């Protein structure tokens with residue numbers, strides 16, 4: 001019965017899926033599963049076109065107002081603003097004339113810093129040997145780790161690093177465990193505290209603050225290049241990529257408005273869309289949603305699964321995270337999400 005109702009509903013209004021990508025790049029390691037290989041991304045685009053009408057986020061609002069749609073819809077989005085979105089993703093999207101929206105965190109424009117999860121990866125999952133003891137004062141609590149046992153197993157650590165990701169149940173080395181714990185902890189720390197700890201970690205590990213060219217975020221010129229031609233829309237994703245729900249209203253307002261105005265200065269036009277960093281229901285609050293509305297955005301994307309249908313909350317749009325799946329698996333998942 002449920003299946004029949006679903007089928008009848010899908011015949012009138014099959015729904016719009018908003019896909020969430022981060023990077024189009026071959027990454028090794030890729031502990032957060034953020035990379036989709038360029039060849040696979042091309043396969044994804046071809047599958048999207050076969051299964052649905054690929055529309056822009058801007059036209060989604062119009063679509064949701066239609067009493068009936070012929071085919072399912074797909075909107076492609078990227079979070080964070082990695083430079084591969086311009087250099088690897090855009091040429092493929094241009095080839096197939098597929099629109100997308102890229103949400104950019106603006107605090108990385110004009111510097112060579114990496115996002116903090118990438119920097120933790122560079123330190124803990126990289127090849128450089130690390131000192132035997134790490135002690136950190138996090139949020140007033142003293143934490144200490146001993147890495148001595150790892151020293152003899154450096155080769156093991158490296159081999160395991162290439163395949164390992166945070167969804168794995170086990171940590172193959174102490175370095176992986178520390179990486180996992182710090183990723184969890186760093187997300188909810190105030191930016192200043194995170195920066196202080198990152199500085200301590202760099203000194204401890206003997207590494208500089210300059211990021212890897214492979215993990216670079218878009219520069220101002222690259223953001224303008226990305227938006228040129230009108231196929232790719234640029235949206236805001238705060239300044240420092242905080243968990244907004246942990247900030248005061250005033251701090252949230254600043255993160256949200258400043259990222260909008262920085263992008264508007266670069267692009268010379270209005271920025272109408274926003275996506276919540278991390279985007280799970282506990283990563284933002286009702287206050288956050290009001291602030292986003294007041295800041296003059298037209299819509300905002302979250303990061304909980306679902307299909308957008310008429311009546312959807314335009315300021316908490318659901319999205320489906322896409323991984324580095326080969327075309328066949330991607331198509332199976334798409335059809336499953338649509339209930340086809």
Ligand SMILES: [Zn+2]
Pocket residue numbers: 079080237241276277278
């Ligand atoms: Zn993000």
